[in-house]
Amino acid sequence: MEEEPNRIKLIGYLEESLPAEEMTRLEEKLRTSPRWREVLKELVEEVGSGDYSLATIWQRHRLTCASRERLGAYLQGGLVPDEADYIRFHIEVVQCRRCQANLEDVRSQVEVSSQSLSENVSARRRRFFETSVGYLRHE
Ligand SMILES: [Zn+2]
Structure with a gap:
């Protein structure tokens, strides 16, 4: 077709x-x-x-404008190429103010959430390490 x-x-x-x-x-x-x-x-x-x-x-x-979910997926590379093109065109060429503002907003949230995710991971790793050290000491 x-x-x-x-x-x-x-x-x-x-x-x-x-x-x-x-x-x-x-x-x-x-x-x-x-x-x-x-x-x-x-x-x-x-x-x-x-x-x-x-x-x-x-x-x-x-x-139409992209939803915040789509913008989030766009930022994280989770869209099929056609849809990503569409959003890129809409934002960079058409310069839709609303989507530009939303994208900035979503971007800052994505950054915050991936930052706290890596904080969680290192806290977990530290706890795990401390626990292992504890075990070692007791043995
Ligand atoms: Zn738009």
Whole structure:
């Protein structure tokens, strides 16, 4: 089955904001798929009609903001590449303020929780060590 045209990537293509290999992949798509060309043409017409901005296209196509859970997974590398691309594009290219703020917030929480996790681990290790030393002494 043919891959559905990905508007997010096509916008990135128009803006030339994609990594080189992704640009090449999309060029290939556009060369071989009438459907992809059609969607690109629509996007270009939006450019021509003068109300083109990433924000309006984003809204028009209901490219929604990421939830905090998804942002957390994004930070920890737990998303499939397409979804990670989507969020990266949304935050870095579209520069959605709301998601940027949420991402910062989630990032600080992730840092705190992984810090306290490693504190827990070293406390546990220390207790284990002290206990072992205790056993050794008693023997
Ligand atoms: Zn957003």
